[in-house]
Structures are given as structure tokens and as C-alpha cells.
Amino acid sequence: MARMAEAEHGHPLFRQVHDYLMNRIERGEWRPHDKLPSIRLLAEELQVHRLTVFKAYRTLVDCGKVYVKDKSGYYVSPGRGDAEVADEGAAVATYSLTNALSDIQRLPVNYQFSQALIDPGLLPNLFLSDYVKKVFDLYPKVLGTYSSVQGDVELRETLSRHFRRQHRLQLTPEELVITSGAQQAINLIADIVLGPMDAVLVERPTYSVALDIFRRAGARLVPVNITPEGYDLEEVEALMRRYRPRMFYMNPTHHNPTGVTVPAAQRKQMVELAERYRCLLVEDDPFRDMYFGAAPPPPFFAYDTEGWVVYISSFSKYVAPGLRICAVACRHPFAERLITAKSLADNGTPLLNQKIFLHYYTSPRLQQHLEKLRIALQVHKEIAEEELAGRGWEWTAPQGGLNLWVKLPETVSVDRLFARCLEESIAFVPGAICDPLGEMTSWMRLSYSFASEQVLRAGIRRLTELAREM
Numbered sequence: 001m002a003r004m005a006e007a008e009h010g011h012p013l014f015r016q017v018h019d020y021l022m023n024r025i026e027r028g029e030w031r032p033h034d035k036l037p038s039i040r041l042l043a044e045e046l047q048v049h050r051l052t053v054f055k056a057y058r059t060l061v062d063c064g065k066v067y068v069k070d071k072s073g074y075y076v077s078p079g080r081g082d083a084e085v086a087d088e089g090a091a092v093a094t095y096s097l098t099n100a101l102s103d104i105q106r107l108p109v110n111y112q113f114s115q116a117l118i119d120p121g122l123l124p125n126l127f128l129s130d131y132v133k134k135v136f137d138l139y140p141k142v143l144g145t146y147s148s149v150q151g152d153v154e155l156r157e158t159l160s161r162h163f164r165r166q167h168r169l170q171l172t173p174e175e176l177v178i179t180s181g182a183q184q185a186i187n188l189i190a191d192i193v194l195g196p197m198d199a200v201l202v203e204r205p206t207y208s209v210a211l212d213i214f215r216r217a218g219a220r221l222v223p224v225n226i227t228p229e230g231y232d233l234e235e236v237e238a239l240m241r242r243y244r245p246r247m248f249y250m251n252p253t254h255h256n257p258t259g260v261t262v263p264a265a266q267r268k269q270m271v272e273l274a275e276r277y278r279c280l281l282v283e284d285d286p287f288r289d290m291y292f293g294a295a296p297p298p299p300f301f302a303y304d305t306e307g308w309v310v311y312i313s314s315f316s317k318y319v320a321p322g323l324r325i326c327a328v329a330c331r332h333p334f335a336e337r338l339i340t341a342k343s344l345a346d347n348g349t350p351l352l353n354q355k356i357f358l359h360y361y362t363s364p365r366l367q368q369h370l371e372k373l374r375i376a377l378q379v380h381k382e383i384a385e386e387e388l389a390g391r392g393w394e395w396t397a398p399q400g401g402l403n404l405w406v407k408l409p410e411t412v413s414v415d416r417l418f419a420r421c422l423e424e425s426i427a428f429v430p431g432a433i434c435d436p437l438g439e440m441t442s443w444m445r446l447s448y449s450f451a452s453e454q455v456l457r458a459g460i461r462r463l464t465e466l467a468r469e470m
């Protein structure tokens with residue numbers, strides 16, 4: 001039972017309280033020998049059990065940050081000199097600054113299965129230079145000015161028409177904000193919505209960078225299982241009722257890493273739950289156009305009439321990752337808040353990138369490219385599946401997206417396999433990184449989209465041989 005309570009919070013709850021206190025001490029809010037809030041007060045303030053606070057204080061005592069005075073309470077340890085602590089705190093204090101995925105992706109390897117990106121050889125690189133030239137002809141002063149913070153109005157008009165036609169979204173250009181990739185959008189939304197110890201629902205497993213962003217904000221991660229059937233809506237409702245989360249970060253279409261698409265029937269009901277419990281649904285949808293059979297159901301945003309869904313549509317995956325173009329659809333007043341957050345972050349996505357994207361995106365070439373890309377991706381997926389078959393490894397064949405989420409037999413340690421693979425210049429994502437609980441140690445995410453067909457086949461073959469030898 002105790003295990004359950006902790007598991008529900010992802011990063012164990014007492015650890016989050018520990019990080020919260022540590023952060024405030026390091027920022028210099030409490031000085032050495034200051035008395036810290038009592039267990040009772042802190043439990044009330046953070047809405048957690050007193051035992052959780054007690055455990056957090058114990059870990060701070062164990063690491064020497066805090067000391068106890070009998071019958072009096074907890075105090076900040078003197079540690080190093082005050083000035084030194086304050087200086088360092090000002091420079092580096094933060095809840096948690098990690099990006100586990102980026103650490104893996106930065107490793108130089110020959111067999112790159114950790115990047116959920118498309119093989120640059122499958123992107124229309126040659127044609128893109130035509131559009132670059134066209135943009136400079138049409139807008140000779142394009143480099144001489146900023147974009148508007150919200151994003152180029154011509155691009156927003158085009159995209160609002162596209163979303164209306166393709167995905168049945170009722171949208172005006174004023175309800176779109178252009179960001180530099182979906183990752184920036186997630187970051188800005190976290191800045192707007194989340195404060196320390198706010199609960200955020202996250203899928204289990206999920207896109208690990210989002211987890212690291214929410215951890216940095218000091219949020220409490222509350223996992224929601226995602227399976228080939230989608231979500232258990234009764235479970236989601238119970239979690240919403242219990243934790244009153246500020247938001248649910250979801251990637252419900254060709255989900256990263258599992259490939260699952262949440263069925264249409266659940267989408268409307270989930271929006272109703274969001275309205276009832278005043279929980280913002282943050283729908284991250286970068287893989288929608290990469291399907292192998294039927295097109296996926298409309299986004300959650302299509303069912304929302306009250307402004308409880310924010311829709312993030314990145315074009316990094318199949319148009320041009322290097323342009324970093326993403327559109328965020330949201331209603332007022334959220335749109336204004338997002339524009340302000342964007343103005344603080346970078347004052348607008350580069351206009352040149354937006355214009356190049358616009359002209360390429362509206363060309364007939366894009367549609368031709370997309371159709372070929374879907375076929376090429378399916379071939380990649382099938383190569384990966386052929387190489388993995390017959391070894392007792394399990395996965396559910398995805399209907400779209402860029403990843404296989406693979407479960408290995410208990411006898412194989414994914415961590416050890418990962419270390420061994422790196423020695424042979426092969427990278428993948430160990431499943432624990434995608435799990436808000438840091439478990440799922442028998443799983444791995446294999447991205448089949450980035451390596452060329454030959455490299456993919458050779459690399460996965462070698463990976464499975466290495467697993468057999470262990």
C-alpha cells in the first residue's frame with residue numbers, strides 16, 4: 001500500500017518535497033540556523049501527508065543540509081560560509097535540471113536508434129533550396145526585421161485554414177501562436193501553468209523531455225497508464241478528483257514511445273472530464289500525419305468548446321526539423337499568456353524560418369512527399385520488426401509514428417545491454433527514462449525512422465546478437 005501511494009506520484013512524493021525544501025534553502029530563502037516550517041504547517045501548505053514531510057526532512061538531515069533540535073524542530077545547517085551558499089544558490093539553484101534523452105542523443109554513434117526523427121535522406125532537402133530562394137525574392141527584407149511575437153500572420157492564416165480543413169478544428173489566426181518546436185511550447189506552457197508541487201498528469205510511459213521540464217518546474221508527476229486501448233477513464237477521473245491536477249500532458253496520437261492512438265470514443269469524454277475538473281489538456285501531436293493505414297481520429301481539441309485543450313502541432317518531424325516550426329492552438333485568454341511567455345523566452349520565432357516553411361508547406365510537393373514518406377516509414381518499421389522477430393521480445397505493432405516500444409525478457413538487463421550497445425556504437429532509449437516512475441527497466445524505445453534502411457537492419461541485428469550473448 002505504501003508502495004502504491006509513492007508510485008502514484010512518480011518521482012516519489014517525499015523526494016519532491018525534499019527538492020522543494022532544498023531549492024528554497026539554496027536560493028537563500030532560509031539562512032543557516034533559521035528554523036524551518038513545522039511538519040504540520042508544511043503538510044498543510046503542500047497538501048501532503050505529514051509522514052511525507054517527515055521523510056523529506058529526514059533525507060535533508062541525512063545529507064547534512066538540515067539539523068534537528070530536540071523538541072524544537074528542523075534548522076538549516078551552517079554548511080559553508082553564508083556568502084558562498086548565497087552566491088552559488090543565485091547562480092545554480094533549480095529544482096532539477098536534467099534532460100536524460102538529450103544526454104543519450106548527444107553520444108556520437110553509428111547506429112542511431114534513440115532519435116525519433118526522420119532519416120534526413122527521406123526529407124526533401126534539395127527542393128527546400130528553391131523555397132529559400134523564393135522567400136528572399138518575395139521578402140527581400142526578411143532578415144532585417146523581427147517576426148511578430150505571436151508568429152507571422154500569413155503563416156497563421158494558412159495554418160488556421162489547414163487545421164479547419166484537415167482536422168475539423170474551429171480556429172482563427174488569432175488563436176494560433178508559432179513557437180520554435182513543440183519542446184519550446186511545452187516549456188512555455190509549464191511556465192504559465194505549473195508552480196512548485198502542482199500536480200500534473202502524465203502518461204506512463206511518455207516523452208521524457210516533458211517529464212524533465214515538469215520536474216524542473218517542481219511539479220508533482222501523477223502517472224496515467226496508456227495501453228493499446230487508450231486510457232482508463234475511470235482511473236483518470238479518480239486521479240483528477242484526488243489530485244486536482246493543473247494539467248494533463250498527453251501525446252494521444254501515435255504516442256511516443258508506444259505508438260498507441262487513443263480511440264475516438266475516449267476523446268470527447270476526456271474533454272468533458274477536463275472541463276468538470278478544470279484540468280487543462282495539453283495535447284502534443286507531432287506524429288499525426290505519419291500513419292500507415294487509416295488516418296487517426298480528430299484531435300481532442302476538436303471536441304473542446306470551453307478552452308480546456310491546448311493543441312501543440314509541431315512540423316519538426318516530417319517537414320524540416322531544422323526550421324523548428326510548431327503551431328500552438330489555444331483559446332483566449334490562454335493565447336495572450338502564451339504570447340507573453342514567448343516574448344520573454346525569445347521574442348518570436350525567426351521570420352525567415354516561418355516564411356520558408358510557409359512556402360514549402362503550401363506547395364503540392366509537400367503532399368507528394370508525405371505520401372512517399374508514409375511508405376518509407378512503414379518499410380523502416382517492418383525492417384525493425386523483422387530483425388526483432390522470433391526472440392521472445394514483445395511489442396504492439398504501431399499504426400503510425402517513429403518508434404517501437406519493446407519489452408525484453410526479464411533475463412536481459414536493458415541497462416547492461418545499453419552499455420554494451422554503446423561500446424558497439426549503437427544507441428537506443430532505455431525504457432526507464434520514459435517512465436515517470438523511473439521503472440519499466442525491461443523496456444526500450446527503438447526509433448526506426450532516423451537510420452537508413454541498411455544501417456537500421458545491420459544495427460538492430462547486432463543489437464539482438466549482443467542481447468543474446470548476455
Ligand SMILES: Cc1ncc(COP(=O)(O)O)c(C=O)c1O
Pocket residue numbers: 116180181182183184207251256284286314315316317325326
Ligand atoms: C511527443 C513529442 N513532443 C515533442 C517533441 C519535440 O518536438 P520539436 O522538435 O518540435 O521540439 C518530440 C520529439 O521527439 C516528441 O516526441
